[in-house]
Every structure is written in C-alpha cells, then in structure tokens.
Amino acid sequence: MSRTLPRILVAKDYLFSGSYDRTARCWSVDKERQIQEFRGHRNCVLTLAHYSSKDIPDASSEQGEKVSRDFLVTGSTDGTAKVWWVSSGCCYQTLRGHTGAVLCLALDELNQELFTGSTDSTIRTWNLVTGEPLKVFKEHQGSVICLELVNRHLYSGSADRTVKCWLADTGESVRTFRAHKHSVSALKYHAGTLFTGSGDACARAFNTESGVLQRVFRGHTFIINCIQVHNEVLYTASHDGTLRIWDIHGVCKQNLRSRPKKELAQNRSTPKRSLSQLFNNKVGCTVTPPQGGECETIELL
Numbered sequence: 322m323s324r325t326l327p328r329i330l331v332a333k334d335y336l337f338s339g340s341y342d343r344t345a346r347c348w349s350v351d352k353e354r355q356i357q358e359f360r361g362h363r364n365c366v367l368t369l370a371h372y373s374s375k376d377i378p379d380a381s382s383e384q385g386e387k388v389s390r391d392f393l394v395t396g397s398t399d400g401t402a403k404v405w406w407v408s409s410g411c412c413y414q415t416l417r418g419h420t421g422a423v424l425c426l427a428l429d430e431l432n433q434e435l436f437t438g439s440t441d442s443t444i445r446t447w448n449l450v451t452g453e454p455l456k457v458f459k460e461h462q463g464s465v466i467c468l469e470l471v472n473r474h475l476y477s478g479s480a481d482r483t484v485k486c487w488l489a490d491t492g493e494s495v496r497t498f499r500a501h502k503h504s505v506s507a508l509k510y511h512a513g514t515l516f517t518g519s520g521d522a523c524a525r526a527f528n529t530e531s532g533v534l535q536r537v538f539r540g541h542t543f544i545i546n547c548i549q550v551h552n553e554v555l556y557t558a559s560h561d562g563t564l565r566i567w568d569i570h571g572v573c574k575q576n577l578r579s580r581p582k583k584e585l586a587q588n589r590s591t592p593k594r595s596l597s598q599l600f601n602n603k604v605g606c607t608v609t610p611p612q613g614g615e616c617e618t619i620e621l622l
Contacts, residue, residue, distance in 0.1 A: 332371035335407070337393055339366030345395050347407060357410045364399040370426040376433065376450055377413065392449075394435060396423030402437050404449065414452035418445050427468035427475065429489070436475060436489070438465030444477055444487070456492040460485060469508040469515075474529075476515060478505030484517055486529070498527045500534045503544075511550040512573040518545030524557045526572045538567050 330337040336348040345366045347357035373391050391407035402423050404414040421440030428435055434455065435447045444458040444465055463480030470476075474495075475487040484498040484505050503520030510516075514535070515527045524538035524545055543561035550556070555567040 328367060328369050330369040330371060333391070335371070335391070337369050337371065339369050339395060341365040343397075345369065345393060345405070347393070347410075357407060359393060359395065359403075359405045359410050359412075361403060361412050361415075362395065362397040362399050362401070364397050364422075366395050366397050367422065367424055368396040368426050370394040370428050370435075371407075372428050372430045372449070374430070374433070374449070394426055394428070394449075396426050396437060398422035400439070400441075402426065402435065402447070404435075404452070414449075416445075416447050416452055416454070418454050418457075419443065421464070424464060424466055425468045427470040429470055429473075434489070436468055436470060438468050438477060440464040442479070442481075444468070444475070446489070446492070458485075458487055458492050458494070460494045463504070466504060466506055467508045469510050471510045476508050476510065478508050478517060480504040482519075484508065484515065484527075496529075496532050498532055498534075500525060500537075506544055506546050507548045509548045509550050511569075514569070514572055516548055516550065516555060516569075518548045518557060520544040522559065522561070524548060524555065524567070526555075526569065536569075536572050538565075540565055 328339040334350050336350050337345060339345045343362050343365060345359040346355055348354065349356050371391065371393055393405045393407055394402060396402045400419045400421060400423065402416040403412050405412055419437065419439040419441050423437050423439050425438040426435065433449045435449050437445050442461045442463055442465065446455040448455060461477065461479040461481055465477050465479050467478040468475065470489065473489045475489045476484055478484050482501040482503060482505065485494050486496040487494050498515065501519045501521060505517050505519055507518030513529055515529050517525045522541040522543055522545065525534060526536040527534055538557065541557065541559040541561050543559050545557050545559045547558040548556065553570040553573055555569045556564060558564045
C-alpha cells in the first residue's frame with residue numbers, strides 16, 4: 322500500500338486492511354499474499370467488518386443454490402459504507418445517508434442488520450441484504466467513534482464524552498453513561514460490565530443494568546484506542562506506546578447477580594480463547610497490579 326493503514330481485521334483465513342489510499346484489500350494469512358482489492362470509495366477507508374450470508378443472491382451461482390459467501394463491509398470518510406463480495410472484489414451495496422465520515426460499524430448477522438456511526442453525530446441502521454435504511458439514532462452531540470452490539474442493545478461511544486445504550490429494535494435511548502473527561506474511543510462489553518477507553522487516558526467499568534461507574538483504571542498517559550477482555554483480565558492499548566493489563570475479577574463478580582440467565586448460559590457454552598488468539602505477536606506491555614504498587618514489564622509470547 323502506498324500510505325498508512327488505519328485498520329486491519331482478521332476473519333477466517335483472511336486478513337483485511339483499510340487504507341488512506343481509498344482502498345481495502347484482502348490478504349491470505351497462510352500464503353502471505355494479496356488476493357483481492359476493493360476499490361470504489363472516494364476517500365480513505367477507516368473501518369472494516371466481515372460477515373457470511375446465504376441470503377444474498379449471487380448471479381453467478383446456479384438457480385436455487387444457497388451457499389454461504391463472504392462479504393466485507395467498509396466505512397469511509399466519503400460518508401458511505403459499502404458491502405463487497407470478497408470472492409470478486411465487486412461492490413454489492415453502497416449505503417448513503419450520513420453527512421460525515423463513517424467511523425465505526427457493528428453487525429448483527431442473525432438479523433441481517435448493519436449499524437454505522439459517523440462524525441455527523443448519528444447512528445444509522447441498514448438492511449444488509451437490500452441496503453434499505455431502517456432507523457437513525459440522533460441523541461449524540463458529537464461524532465460517534467465506536468459501537469458495541471450485545472443482545473440487541475447497542476452501545477455507542479462519542480466525542481460528546483458519553484456512551485449511550487440504545488434498543489436496537491426501536492432506536493430508543495435507554496441509558497447514558499457519563500464520567501468521561503474526553504471523547505470515548507473504545508468499548509467492550511463483558512459479563513454485565515461495559516468497559517470504556519477514553520481520550521482522557523483512563524479506562525472505566527460501568528454496570529450496564531444500573532449505569533453506575535464501578536472503577537476507573539488510571540496509568541496511561543495518552544488516549545486509549547483499543548481494549549479487550551479475556552479470562553477476567555482487561556487489556557488496554559494506548560497511543561502512549563504501552564499495553565496495560567488489569568485484574569477485573571472483582572468488578573465482574575459484582576455484576577454476576579444482575580446478569581440474565583440466558584446470558585450466563587450463552588457464556589458457559591462459548592469456548593474460551595487462548596492469549597495466542599488475542600495476541601499473535603510478541604508484545605511488550607506494562608502490568609498494573611490490582612491493588613496498586615509498582616508496575617512491571619512483561620512479554621506476551
């Protein structure tokens with residue numbers, strides 16, 4: 322690629338990348354080579370999502386054949402999202418409606434819906450099969466930077482320093498999470514807890530049922546742009562050049578009582594991923610002990 326890559330995504334045996342050169346590309350993880358290019362956006366590609374579907378007809382297939390095919394969704398600063406056939410690189414749908422850059426995406430494959438967040442302060446919902454616009458969520462007062470969809474509840478982080486929880490079916494805003502001192506740049510839901518990363522260099526944990534702020538994680542010196550949860554451990558990555566690891570067992574334990582039985586059953590049936598699946602490269606990081614004290618540097622192998 323000719324310029325910096327703002328985003329990468331790993332799905333199945335594919336590695337997808339979006340770039341400021343206005344393209345997205347698909348690479349073979351095994352063969353370490355480019356296998357497809359997606360060209361059509363008028364400006365840089367900022368965000369990516371992947372899904373498979375049997376419900377989108379393929380003109381090249383035999384009549385009546387239903388085979389799961391792979392699609393890439395891209396969001397761009399040109400204000401559009403596009404749905405692409407991975408196999409051919411052709412654009413299947415162009416989704417127009419935002420008046421600002423599309424910064425984030427969330428997919429509900431079961432309901433065949435796409436959620437897009439934009440610098441125009443709105444979230445839009447689309448039917449992935451038809452491209453039909455469904456709803457517009459309008460209560461944010463700043464750019465929508467990140468999205469997290471859980472059990473038909475949509476969480477949105479914004480430059481207005483808040484996170485909002487929406488009912489995906491109706492578009493109703495049911496809760497606002499405050500306490501951030503800067504833009505909300507990352508979201509992750511886990512075990513009844515919403516973890517947020519912010520431009521104020523702090524991560525936070527909120528009870529999703531009550532909206533109560535339960536803990537603030539301090540230690541970074543610049544914006545937190547990525548968070549992940551694994552085995553009751555929170556990982557936060559920052560523009561300050563560090564990855565920090567936090568023990569969140571106590572926070573999650575507090576929320577066990579408020580978690581629906583259905584959700585508990587789903588979590589028990591979900592296989593746990595190893596650290597090697599979360600971090601494929603050796604990473605230098607800073608560990609912050611849960612009770613305070615000195616930090617130590619370790620390597621994840």
